[in-house]
Structures are given as structure tokens and as C-alpha cells.
Amino acid sequence: MSTPLAGKIKALIRATGPLSVADYFAMCLSDPEQGYYRTREPFGTAGDFITAPEISQLFGEMIGIFMVHAWQQHGVPGNIRLVEIGPGRGTMMADMLRVIRRIAPPLFDGMTVHLVETSERLRGVQRVTLEAYSTKINWHDRLEDVPEGPVLIAANELFDAIPIRQFVKTQGGFRERLVGLDGDDELTFTAGIAGLDPAVLPSPATPVPDGSIFEFAPARQAMMAILCDRLKAAGGTALVIDYGHMVTGFGDTLQALHHHQFDPPLAHPGEADLTSHVDFEDLARVALDAGVHLNGGLRQGDFLRGLGLAERAAALANGKEPADQKLIAAAADRLAGEGAGKMGELFKVMAVSHPALDLAPFRTR
Secondary structure, X not given: OOOHHHHHHHHHHHHHOOEEHHHHHHHHHHOOOOOHHHHOOOEOXXXXXXXXXXXXXXXXXXXXXXXXXXXXXXXXXXXXXXXXXXXXOOHXXXXXXXXXXXXXXXXXXXOEEEEEOOOHHHHHHHHHHOHHHHHHEEEEOOHHHOOOOOEEEEEEOOHHHOOOEEEEEEOOEEEEEEEEXXXXXXXXXXXXXXXXXXXXXXXXXXXXXXXXXXXXXXHHHHHHHHHHHHHHHHOEEEEEEEEEEOOOOOOOOOEEEEOOEEEOOOOOOOOOEEEOOEEHHHHHHHHHHHOOEEEEEEEHHHHHHHOOHHHHHHHHHOOOOHHHHHHHHHHHHHHXXXXXXXXXXOEEEEEEXXXXXXXXXXXXX
């Protein structure tokens, strides 16, 4: 089945030639008329995926606890900007604000809240979710537009939605992977002529076989650099949570989700969410090169348990009906557990700070 965006992409390929994976990725998500984030409601059971904050209030509460800890470690500065980049429906921010107001009233009273969101449709949803905090909240198109001052930044499932480039190993070396048309006028992957600087490749112990994929994400590097520049300008901490890997390697992680099911990435452009795994080693390199302090990385399960997830889940379940207690326990296990359908192992967490400070529950070196 073709989609309206597929027709537009095919016409573009016929006119100008194959697209890079990065350009295809960007069109699928952000095309002004038919892009996924412009036209769909991606979150929740009616959408294509469920993010951690939608599973349980426990997730946002743990992030709120972490932000209070970071604020304390920074010396309780005033006039904090609490920032979320890509805040979805506002669920995580609502849970963060509730716990911050409860355990750190001076932080809550003195801070302003800034949501970096480009979708007017999602801004409307966020206004409803966060109505109780409306006097504190400001919206921005870019992180660079957040007013000057110290920041606490949360970026949950941000980097996976930033487009990547892919390169495929051929007999002539690595060549950029492109999206073109096959003999039946259907979208297909092909190899272009653009090569790759060998310096960006990891050094494998064994030769890489032909057909191997290497993913390179300069747009993600640029976003990380912007984030680090903001920390250096006025101080603060940023927390990055996403699914991905700790070590740079080879492999094709481009994937699409359509109605909670994996879908071929070229099958439903504009109607499926397109993502890829985040290379946390690459983000860490950018942060260290920028001169900020790195805490990380941890698996999400270890991070949440280290902040007191089990204790908070027990307190939340106390006095509830047995069925509700089971739901709370199942949600905590989905957030922090390992194995199919659980997020504790696949999702990774890292924090960057300026000036340098060590943050729990990360291990200090």
C-alpha cells in the first residue's frame, strides 16, 4: 500500500535522483503536509508507540528527583530554567513538576519551565496536560531560544528522532546508502558513490563483510554540541535518555513502528514512526570534546532503581486494591526490567554537566 508521502518521495527521486537515508528520514517525520509528526498522534495506545512517561507516573517522578539532586549539587542556584526538549504530551513534565514542588519548594518557586516543541498540535496537548502550571511554562522552537541562565535539561527519546546517515560496505569501501526506485517503481535501498572518511569508523578486530551498515549521525552530534554549549554558557546539567548502544559499532538499526508493530522502513512513509538506535559513545565524544563533564552511561533500569524506583513503587501501591498494586508493579518492571517488551536494558542514560560535578546514581571515576 502506497501513502501520499510515498508518491511525493517517488516524484522527488524521479526528478533529482535517490535520497540519502537522512533526507528520507527527515521527510517521513517532518514533511510540512504529510510528515508523521505533522499529521499523526504518535503517543499512547491509539498511536504507534508508548513512551516511558506514558507507562507510569513513576518515570517522571524519578526524573524529577534527579533534577532536584542536580540542582542541589550545583549549589541551589536561583532562577533555574527547567527545560524539556521534545516533551510529547507533557506527561513527564507534569510528573516532574509535581515531585519537585513536593520535595524542593524553593526550586519550584524560583524556576521557570521551558518546553522546546515545534509542533503546534502537540503544544496544544501540552497546554491541557500542564494547565495547573500554566503561569510557569514557556514554549520555544529551539533550545537556543530559552532565556539565559542556569538550566536543568531533560531529553527523553529526543535523539532517536533526529535523522541519521547510513553507509554500506562494498568492494570499493563504504558508500552512502540511498533510497531510490526499483524496476517496479517501488522504494528500495541502493548504494551511492559518496564515500565515508575512514577516521569515523570504529576499529573492528576482524574485517567487516560486504553489506555491513555503519550509521553516522552528524545532526545528532550537532544537537549534542548545542546542548553542551548551553551548559557552558550559564551552568547546569542535561539528562539524555534513549534506546541505543553504549559502544560505536556496525549494524542497521533503522526501524519503523506502525500501530505498535515493527514495519519495514520504506513501507509506510509518513504513516509510521521512523527511528534508529542512539550511539551513546558518539554523544559522549561530542560532550567531552566540548569540555563538559560526563556522567554515564547507565542502563535505564539501573538508573531508575538507583534513584529509588522500587521504594516509590511500594509507597504508591500501599493501601491500594490488589489489582492496582499489580498494575503498579508491572509498570515498574516494564520501565526497569530486562527482556522483551521491557525498557530497563535497551534504554540508556547519561548526564552532562558544567561545571564538573558527580551525580547519583552514576558511578564516579
